[in-house]
Amino acid sequence: MAKAHVSKAKGQWCSIDEMGYAMSRLEIESELFDGSNVTNEAGSSNRSKKPLHNVDHEIAQLTNLRSGPHERLCQFMPGKQKLPVSPVKMLAGREGNYSGRGRFSTADRCHMLSRYLPVNGPWLVDRMTSRAYVSQFSADGSLFVAGFQGSNIRIYNVDRGWKVQKNILAKSLRWTVTDTSLSPNQRYLVYTSMSPIVHIVNVGSATTESLANITEIHEGLDFSVADDGGHSFGIFSVKFSIDGRELVAGSSDDSIYVYDLEANKLSLRIVAHTADVNTVTFADESGNLIYSGSDDNLCKVWDRRCFVAKDKPAGVLMGHLEGITCLDSRGDGRYFISNGKDQTIKLWDIRKMSSNTSCNLGFRNFEWDYRWMDYPPQARDLKHPCDQSVATYKGHSVLRTLIRCYFSPEYSTGQKYIYTGSHDSRVYIYDVVTGAQVAVLKHHTSPVRDCSWHPHYPMLVSSSWDGDVVKWEFPGNGEAPAPVNKKRIRRRYYY
Numbered sequence: 001m002a003k004a005h006v007s008k009a010k011g012q013w014c015s016i017d018e019m020g021y022a023m024s025r026l027e028i029e030s031e032l033f034d035g036s037n038v039t040n041e042a043g044s045s046n047r048s049k050k051p052l053h054n055v056d057h058e059i060a061q062l063t064n065l066r067s068g069p070h071e072r073l074c075q076f077m078p079g080k081q082k083l084p085v086s087p088v089k090m091l092a093g094r095e096g097n098y099s100g101r102g103r104f105s106t107a108d109r110c111h112m113l114s115r116y117l118p119v120n121g122p123w124l125v126d127r128m129t130s131r132a133y134v135s136q137f138s139a140d141g142s143l144f145v146a147g148f149q150g151s152n153i154r155i156y157n158v159d160r161g162w163k164v165q166k167n168i169l170a171k172s173l174r175w176t177v178t179d180t181s182l183s184p185n186q187r188y189l190v191y192t193s194m195s196p197i198v199h200i201v202n203v204g205s206a207t208t209e210s211l212a213n214i215t216e217i218h219e220g221l222d223f224s225v226a227d228d229g230g231h232s233f234g235i236f237s238v239k240f241s242i243d244g245r246e247l248v249a250g251s252s253d254d255s256i257y258v259y260d261l262e263a264n265k266l267s268l269r270i271v272a273h274t275a276d277v278n279t280v281t282f283a284d285e286s287g288n289l290i291y292s293g294s295d296d297n298l299c300k301v302w303d304r305r306c307f308v309a310k311d312k313p314a315g316v317l318m319g320h321l322e323g324i325t326c327l328d329s330r331g332d333g334r335y336f337i338s339n340g341k342d343q344t345i346k347l348w349d350i351r352k353m354s355s356n357t358s359c360n361l362g363f364r365n366f367e368w369d370y371r372w373m374d375y376p377p378q379a380r381d382l383k384h385p386c387d388q389s390v391a392t393y394k395g396h397s398v399l400r401t402l403i404r405c406y407f408s409p410e411y412s413t414g415q416k417y418i419y420t421g422s423h424d425s426r427v428y429i430y431d432v433v434t435g436a437q438v439a440v441l442k443h444h445t446s447p448v449r450d451c452s453w454h455p456h457y458p459m460l461v462s463s464s465w466d467g468d469v470v471k472w473e474f475p476g477n478g479e480a481p482a483p484v485n486k487k488r489i490r491r492r493y494y495y
Contacts, residue, residue: 066414171212194234293324315353
């Protein structure tokens with residue numbers, strides 16, 4: 001049996017060896033066009049391949065299973081075995097049916113696509129005269145939403161050449177558009193500002209210019225509680241549930257709110273933290289678990305099925321030394337990442353959470369406010385004495401605004417990477433397992449608050465306080481990249 005198996009393998013390789021020179025030439029050309037070798041000055045530069053760490057944890061195995069090739073596609077390759085396997089060898093292995101499936105698996109596909117990072121360009125999508133705060137693809141990648149401080153929210157139709165499908169002029173805006181969220185069916189969009197009223201817009205209507213209560217009704221959803229004394233608060237973060245029936249929001253009054261869209265009423269308020277709740281998200285499609293991050297430096301997990309006591313979380317995760325600006329769930333109800341004002345991204349496993357914050361950090365011995373001060377050099381090497389995170393990623397800058405971070409798409413990369421905006425006007429991409437910076441995208445001249453990776457294609461869109469919304473691709477669309485925007489937009493206050 002073993003001999004027959006080996007004989008078959010040799011026969012397969014004989015057919016490939018007959019390709020001779022053509023095979024080797026394709027191999028060379030594939031390496032030349034591999035995203036891992038792109039060093040375009042305007043796109044990706046100063047890329048550090050040096051690993052910061054190797055995650056010795058279950059998530060490393062899960063990530064490798066999602067983005068690694070079939071073992072036989074490595075085993076039967078001639079020469080030294082190494083990862084990643086080149087596209088030519090992957091294709092040859094598929095044609096030779098080395099895996100025995102006659103096709104690529106999901107992991108094989110991710111192994112192929114994850115090599116081609118969206119680092120070329122950028123190409124200009126839009127240029128506004130006010131700061132961009134939000135930029136997000138829809139779940140299927142057909143729409144893209146960008147929200148600006150000057151009351152504008154634009155929805156672009158990606159499949160129709162980035163044509164503006166809806167230009168929304170926000171109602172009763174306080175300071176800026178702090179967040180937006182598209183419903184799973186892409187019919188509705190909600191937007192928030194420093195107000196307890198969340199507005200909802202019909203994205204599917206025929207009207208392109210959506211002026212609040214002039215050309216279209218922007219219904220207001222009141223998140224305030226009747227018996228709270230009528231105090232006002234702002235909402236920093238809002239998300240639709242996977243089924244589109246609920247909204248979850250994090251607010252400046254230290255609370256998490258859940259709004260029932262079918263009943264059209266607030267269904268839950270949790271006084272969740274001791275400071276602003278800057279970010280919230282549902283953990284998975286069930287909607288039972290909610291993650292929250294706050295300026296009290298804590299991440300918390302809330303299980304709606306078993307509230308032991310009012311406002312008591314299922315668990316607490318410690319590790320950040322400063323406030324948390326963004327959370328993103330891996331979607332499995334187990335892992336998530338957080339961006340912190342301590343200039344780090346942390347990876348968490350909720351199975352490591354504790355029931356309380358028994359480890360008291362105490363007060364720091366320096367004065368610092370991220371809204372107008374640089375992070376103190378003496379604080380950069382400090383570590384939390386009770387850090388429960390799985391891994392930490394450093395290199396980007398989290399200052400002036402609530403910088404966002406995300407896992408890369410499951411479909412095309414197997415969530416192999418983490419990417420984030422940065423105060424230094426760049427986008428950083430990290431390898432989840434090694435922690436290495438695999439790409440740094442340079443174009444903007446002001447902080448990049450938000451960015452979004454297309455769910456299926458090697459395309460990433462970044463938006464900045466310089467007003468530019470640009471897209472990065474692999475290999476590119478043949479057009480000339482956007483010129484560097486020299487203008488800077490300055491304001492006195494930051495959120």
